[in-house]
Amino acid sequence: MLLLGALLFVAAFSSTSSGEEPSLWQLQQILASKRYIDLTHEFAPGIPRWPDAAKMENKDSTGIAHYPGWSLPALKYLYEVRKITASGHETTDTDPGIAASKDDYSLETYILGTNHYQIELLTNLDQVPEAGAIVIVSFPKPKGGSGFPARVFAIAP
Numbered sequence: 001m002l003l004l005g006a007l008l009f010v011a012a013f014s015s016t017s018s019g020e021e022p023s024l025w026q027l028q029q030i031l032a033s034k035r036y037i038d039l040t041h042e043f044a045p046g047i048p049r050w051p052d053a054a055k056m057e058n059k060d061s062t063g064i065a066h067y068p069g070w071s072l073p074a075l076k077y078l079y080e081v082r083k084i085t086a087s088g089h090e091t092t093d094t095d096p097g098i099a100a101s102k103d104d105y106s107l108e109t110y111i112l113g114t115n116h117y118q119i120e121l122l123t124n125l126d127q128v129p130e131a132g133a134i135v136i137v138s139f140p141k142p143k144g145g146s147g148f149p150a151r152v153f154a155i156a157p
Helices: 002-013 024-032 053-057 072-081 097-101 106-113
Strands: 035-038 086-088 117-119 134-138 151-156
Touching: 072 086, 072 106, 106 117
Parallel strands: 086 117
Antiparallel strands: 035 151, 134 151
């Protein structure tokens, strides 16, 4: 998937002076000239997945989590108008912490109900330009699984 995504990216955003398909050498040169941004956290045995889960949840004295999330109008615009395949974010849920604390996962349900997917717990998103980058996502297909780590990176112009 990684190589295919990279080749599709290069083919879509490059051409030779003669209008022919670029050669593998030209593709390699194009890819070598790009900046790669790792969007996934490192995982290793013995290292906690998140150094401070309490700070991630940011719960108040009543146990309500306070972290940002998407809105339904924003998601509908992205999925229905812009026709995106997936959305990603740094937080643990698509739904804002206040909603997730009340077991309201209506935004996640919306995404999954439209046969799309979401990528949670990304990092370094501040390094990805607003336009011009392509994000590559690769992950296994676990039988009966509900979630799993993904390898995600951006190729920036």
